[in-house]
Amino acid sequence: MRLENKILNMLVVEDNPGDYALVKEYLQMSNLPPGKTIHADSMASATNLIKENNFDIALLDLSLPDSSGIDSVITLNRLLPQTPIVVFSGLSDVEVAMEAISLGAQDYLVKGEFDEKLLGKIVHYSIERKRMVEKLRQSNDRYEFVNKATLDTIWEWWFNTNSGMWGEGIVTTFGYTDAELNYSNEWMRKYIHPEDRERVRTRLNEHIKSRRQHWQDEFRFCCADGSYKDVYDRGYILYNEKGVAERMIGAMTDITEKRKLENELAKKELTQQKLITEVTIQAQEKQRNELGKELHDNINQVLATIKMFLGLSLEREGSRKELIDKSLHNVNYAIEEIRKLSKSLVAPSLGDIGLAEALQELVEEMNLAKKTEVEFINQLDDKYTIDKNMELMFYRIAQEQLNNIRKYSKASKAIIALKTSSDSIMFSIVDNGVGFDLATRAQGIGLKNISSRVDFYSGTMKISTAPGQGCRIQISIPL
Known part of the structure; x- marks a missing residue:
């Protein structure tokens, strides 16, 4: 914000009419932009005016009829938390004025020892200083909010002073206490796993040497209890106008569970x-x-x-x-x-006829033997495309199981069903044969062969059978 382009609204809280007249005259003579100066002769009057007006700066006398000293500063700061305050003091009140600055006032002027130029500078600098302080406060607030909202460990590193700062994650994730923290980069390197340390250092130096801004790496970081966590670390490097790295801001994520x-x-x-x-x-x-x-x-x-x-x-x-x-x-x-x-x-070529027709041919060949009546139920939705290798897998499973039915099941009836849903293909083969004990046959080459084909496509297979109760194989493959 440039003051030249702004109309200043100023509050002067001063009970002495002569002092107020002098301040008003100095303000008019200064190089400050034109504006409106409003006078309050007491804290009560100032309180009422603040309710009705917005002010860019407040000039406060420390000796008022209804308030004095530090109490006045505290009250006005509470009423105008975003507005810079400059206090007027006498020679005997300098220590009080200094205390006022520590409580939030931007500056002070000793009555009788300033002119229009000094007053103009003090007002100008106080407004700018308050703006910068507020901007810094908002930035710090955002940092704190991010620090609390994220599970990452936020960190900052100043190269010229070899110092830094850690976010709360260094305590919550890695278990360190404030007493154990050392904010130098040597501390950070010390706690990187020895097998990773040189690689991380070399990679970071290469980024700085080539003036790259974005750095990232993965390594093992030592916790307070001596164990190590796998972390993904990334940072943003800031350079000065000469291209020298001055500062680095980053965030470290615990990826131990992910790596596990x-x-x-x-x-x-x-x-x-x-x-x-x-x-x-x-x-x-x-x-x-x-x-x-x-x-x-x-x-x-x-x-x-x-x-x-x-x-x-x-x-x-x-x-x-x-x-x-x-x-x-x-x-x-x-x-x-x-x-x-x-x-x-x-392996049959299903490209021309497709899976459904190939299975129908397989069923018809089985029915020619007139030993087991096989029915094929096709409920495939044409809008879903099935991978050719997956089609071959279904064909081989049907071929394997129909061969088992023909040789061992003594079944009079078998049904093959194929259908699609919104997210998977369901394939089942059911017969009314003699069944078998799944516990003794689960490791057989036939079932293992079918199971391995299904696992390859991240599918699931369920077998329901028992001696004398036939067999049902249900397979689901995600699309």
Whole structure:
């Protein structure tokens, strides 16, 4: 605020008419901007005037008929908390005037020892000083509010004096008492973990050397009890006009729990990855064994029969045609079995037909055996797009469980259901077969294989079964 552009409203609290007339004349002769000067000859009169007017400055005589000395300063300061006060005193009241300044007055003038120039300067400086003090107070209030509102530890560091200041977080988060606090940067570095200290120091010096303003780092900070907390620290560096770093303001956040959760998650992911690898290897071994058994017990026997028929056809001319026809029939059978075997091994391409149609084909193939009647209920919402790898996962789970139903369940009925909700895909396979004891089968390769696929997509799986009560597998995968 520039005084040249402002009309000043001044309150003069003075009971002596002569002294007031002199002050008013000096004010008019000074270089202060024009304004309105209002006179009060007592504290009671001043109180009434303050209720009706706004003042930019108050000039106060310490000897009033209804109030005197420090009491006058306290009263006027209470009535005008945002307004600068300048006190008038006699030579014998200088000590009282000094005490008045300590209580909030901006300055004092000794009666008979000032002129219009000094009065103008005192008024001008008092208004500016009060404005700066108020601005500083508001800034400090904001700092205190932020300090109390945040869980961060706010700090400040002055490079030239190697001193600083800590917010309440250093006590509430790290457990230090005021008696233990040392505000130098050496204290801060001392309590950074030895393995982190040099890295933090080097990184900060690099920022200062390159005159960067924003700095951040993570390190371990020692608590009062000797334990360490993981912290995320960041600061803003202020430079002077010569580019020299003078001051740094920052905030330190305790991320110990966050880091702990991250480490636990990393361990869980590693364990899960090992499980997936283990299940994959076991599934591959199981698949190889089943493939070898299928080739040996089925296709290999068919080929051996074809070889026998062809050999006999060379020796028995009369039955040659019949033997060749039988061989052709067995060749077609072998081709069909190899096709089925290949289809079960090679990942299907669902890009053209989609998951629903692929599952429908799987169900129809199962129904051809006329052993278990399988129904597919499709309630997929077309507005949701399912990842192709996720579609393949659902297909493989259905393939795995339908194979288990065919081999072991003795079920007459099975239902596959697929539907979407606002945030997930629900997939279920239910049969009315013999069921099984989940406690003894939970670690089986089939269920582990299904479980690992579901875990990979952060889904959940629930199995409901018991001997004689069929089986229900319910899977939910977040979209």
